[in-house]
Amino acid sequence: MASFVDEIMAQVKAKNPMEKEFHQAVTEVAESVALVYDKFPEFRKAKVFERMVEPERVIMFRVSWVDDKGEIQINRGFRIQMNSAIGPYKGGLRFHPSVTLGVLKFLAFEQVFKNSLTTLPMGGAKGGSDFDPKGKSDGEVMRFCQNFMNELFRHIGHDTDVPAGDIGVGGREIGFLFGQYKKLANQFTGVLTGKGPAWGGALIRPEATGYGATYFAAEMLATRGEKLEGKTVLVSGSGNVAQYTVEKVNDLGGKVVTLSDSSGYVYDEAGIDAKKLKFIMELKNERRGRIKEYADAFPGVVYTPVDPNLGYNPLWNHKADVAFPSATQNEINEQDAANMVRNGVICVAEGANMPTTLEGVRVFLDAGILYAPGKAANAGGVAVSGLEMSQNSMRLPWTREEGDNRLRGIMKSIHKTCATTAEQFGTPGNYVNGANIGGFMKVGRAMLDQGVV
Numbered sequence: 001m002a003s004f005v006d007e008i009m010a011q012v013k014a015k016n017p018m019e020k021e022f023h024q025a026v027t028e029v030a031e032s033v034a035l036v037y038d039k040f041p042e043f044r045k046a047k048v049f050e051r052m053v054e055p056e057r058v059i060m061f062r063v064s065w066v067d068d069k070g071e072i073q074i075n076r077g078f079r080i081q082m083n084s085a086i087g088p089y090k091g092g093l094r095f096h097p098s099v100t101l102g103v104l105k106f107l108a109f110e111q112v113f114k115n116s117l118t119t120l121p122m123g124g125a126k127g128g129s130d131f132d133p134k135g136k137s138d139g140e141v142m143r144f145c146q147n148f149m150n151e152l153f154r155h156i157g158h159d160t161d162v163p164a165g166d167i168g169v170g171g172r173e174i175g176f177l178f179g180q181y182k183k184l185a186n187q188f189t190g191v192l193t194g195k196g197p198a199w200g201g202a203l204i205r206p207e208a209t210g211y212g213a214t215y216f217a218a219e220m221l222a223t224r225g226e227k228l229e230g231k232t233v234l235v236s237g238s239g240n241v242a243q244y245t246v247e248k249v250n251d252l253g254g255k256v257v258t259l260s261d262s263s264g265y266v267y268d269e270a271g272i273d274a275k276k277l278k279f280i281m282e283l284k285n286e287r288r289g290r291i292k293e294y295a296d297a298f299p300g301v302v303y304t305p306v307d308p309n310l311g312y313n314p315l316w317n318h319k320a321d322v323a324f325p326s327a328t329q330n331e332i333n334e335q336d337a338a339n340m341v342r343n344g345v346i347c348v349a350e351g352a353n354m355p356t357t358l359e360g361v362r363v364f365l366d367a368g369i370l371y372a373p374g375k376a377a378n379a380g381g382v383a384v385s386g387l388e389m390s391q392n393s394m395r396l397p398w399t400r401e402e403g404d405n406r407l408r409g410i411m412k413s414i415h416k417t418c419a420t421t422a423e424q425f426g427t428p429g430n431y432v433n434g435a436n437i438g439g440f441m442k443v444g445r446a447m448l449d450q451g452v453v
Contacts, residue, residue, distance in 0.1 A: 004034045011055055024131050024358055025109050026053050028373075032436035035425045036444070038352065046452070052112065055105065057081040061151040062165045063129060063432060065144045068288035075147050079127035079155055079163075082108035085446035087121035088159055090382060090389075092166030094128035097171065099330075104128060107166075110353055111382070113439030114375040117414045120386035125161055127152070133168050134288070136276055158189040158392070161258030162279060164385045165194040167328070170285075171206070182434050189324035190392025193385035197397075202388040204403035205381075209351060211404070212380015213324055213410045217349040217414040218252060220370040220431070220453070221322075226346070227254030232320045234345070236260045236313075237327035238284050238291055241351040241378070245324050246277050264305035265315040268298065312336050319343045326351030347408025350374035361432065368429070375437035376418050383410045388407040 009023065016022055030049065039043040059079040067073050081089045091111040094104070099102045104126045112124030122283060133141050136382075158161060165174050174194045178220060181191055195201035204211070218228055231254045235242050238259045246256045255271035259280065268276070273438035283289045294305035304314055312335040316323070323345050325332055329352065340348070347370040348357065351406060354374055356364070364371040384407055391398060398406075418434030420443075427433045 001417075002037060004037060005030045008049065008053070011050070012259075016102070016105070019100075019105060020107040022102045022109065024330075025106040028358060028361070028432065029109075029113065029436045029440070032201055032433045033428075033440055035433065036437055036440060039425070042191055042448065046448055048425065048447050049440070051447065052083060053109065055080050055082050055108065056084060058101070059152075059155055060101070063144065063151070063304050065130065065146050068138050071435065073144075075085040075129050075131040075144070077127070077129045077151060078104050079152060079161070080104045080108035080125060082124040082126070082162060083112045083443060084123035085110050086116060086448060087123050088157075089125035089161035089281060089436065090115055090122035090164070090385065091125035092102065092164045093169045093173075093177075093181045094126070094131045094161060094166040094301045095131045095133050095168030096128070097130055097132045101129045103329075105296050106207075107353055110375050112443060113436060114379045115382055115386075115415060116439040118379050118386060118410055118433060119413055120383065122386050125163070126444075127163060128166065128167075128169070128259075131168075133173065136378065138172070138265070141173060142176045145173055145178040149177050149180040149184065153184045154450070156191055158191050158389070162385075162389060163192055164393040167239070172238075180241045193388045195388070200388070200392050202384050202391060202398065202403055203400040204407060205245070205384050205388060206240060207244040207404075208384035208407055209241045209378050209381030210246075210326070211248045212307065212383065213241070213326070213349045213377045213406055214245055214248035214252065215380070215408050215411040216372055216377045216415055217322060217324070217347055218408075219412060219421075220372060221347055224346075224370070227253070231255070231322050232257060232321045234258045234318060234323040234340075235354075236265070236315055236325050236331060236353075238280060238353065241381075243277065243284070245351055246272050246280075247274075247326075250274060251279070254322065257318065257320070259291060259294070260315055260401045262306070263290050264303055265313075266291055266407065267304070267315075267318060268294075268300070270300060287293070289297045291318055304376070304417060316340050317343065322347045322349070324349055325355035327355065328352055329354045330357050332356040332360045334359035334363055335339055336360060342370060346370060349377040351378050353377040353378065354441065360435070365430065365432065370431070371437050372418070372431045375439060376414055379414055380407055380411055383407060409421075421446075
């Protein structure tokens with residue numbers, strides 16, 4: 001196994017220098033796929049994984065736009081179409097200053113396995129820009145989105161590539177992007193997901209990632225005779241995923257005590273109940289304020305600003321039972337993971353994409369806690385995006401209850417796939433191997449069937 005991983009990573013690093021997030025994502029999956037190569041030599045002979053790590057297409061383009069002061073601004077746009085073996089490319093768009101080619105390649109690579117696990121026919125992709133919507137007016141965001149779509153529209157389509165939202169791309173941005181696509185293509189098709197319910201969106205889509213991660217955690221806990229009810233929960237982030245994780249944890253009887261943003265985090269020992277969550281939603285979704293305002297609004301809440309020199313994140317150093325990292329990649333390092341285990345965390349379900357470093361993952365696995373990687377735990381968002389695609393194709397809406405029931409069923413199915421696959425490959429309880437191998441097998445078999453393309 002070690003020789004296979006070393007060989008793959010030498011090739012990946014040589015071809016993709018300085019893309020550390022992509023290297024990290026490939027390393028994690030390669031360690032699992034080595035078990036498949038040992039058992040099924042046909043995958044090794046056909047170099048399936050070696051082909052999987054190479055994007056089918058990388059699109060990079062200039063986005064020029066004019067701000068409210070009349071100044072010309074220039075950003076860079078991307079679309080990574082990673083793998084289409086089981087369906088049209090599917091994956092979000094991220095607008096954030098941290099966006100680089102390497103970040104999007106890691107996200108696209110993860111998306112291939114995540115989409116495979118949903119049981120829906122979707123390939124993997126990711127895209128975005130280094131544009132920062134934070135602090136921009138609606139007019140500036142609209143002009144950027146329209147110019148971004150002026151280039152992207154020629155590379156996407158409802159049977160080719162269907163983008164969605166991600167960090168920095170919410171309902172406002174999806175609306176502007178869809179409007180421009182519709183004008184350019186002269187078609188009303190389901191080419192973007194995360195749309196408004198009045199024009200083709202799925203009612204449960206905003207809640208899907210957070211709800212899905214919570215459902216997955218509940219399934220993991222059930223394997224040990226536990227429930228979320230009565231559990232103390234840590235959640236990072238304060239955007240869409242974090243908000244609806246809090247909502248569903250509350251529904252299931254748990255108590256969330258933390259939320260964060262890029263400036264710091266809040267610790268609320270009393271718990272973030274429905275009234276406080278409503279404040280967070282208004283703060284983040286409408287006023288786009290900072291998390292410190294939550295501490296100012298409610299007594300007994302402690303706010304801690306970010307200290308980049310600390311070496312660990314104090315959010316993960318509170319006593320708790322369950323954790324949902326829902327902010328961004330690599331927010332949990334080895335020290336954070338050790339602190340979580342020491343403070344009683346027995347279950348971690350990743351709401352963000354790859355929020356734990358490789359060293360942190362090993363701490364969780366060595367401790368034997370329930371740990372679900374993002375490609376399994378946060379697959380609810382893209383699963384409901386897939387359902388939205390189905391609704392658009394049929395031109396039929398589903399009720400909120402129907403969507404939620406389908407989401408819960410998909411998360412149960414993903415959990416079952418991860419658990420049974422891990423056991424089949426000799427690593428029972430290892431959801432990392434279960435998710436990676438479960439996702440790989442479906443895509444890999446499709447690639448074998450379709451020849452060397």
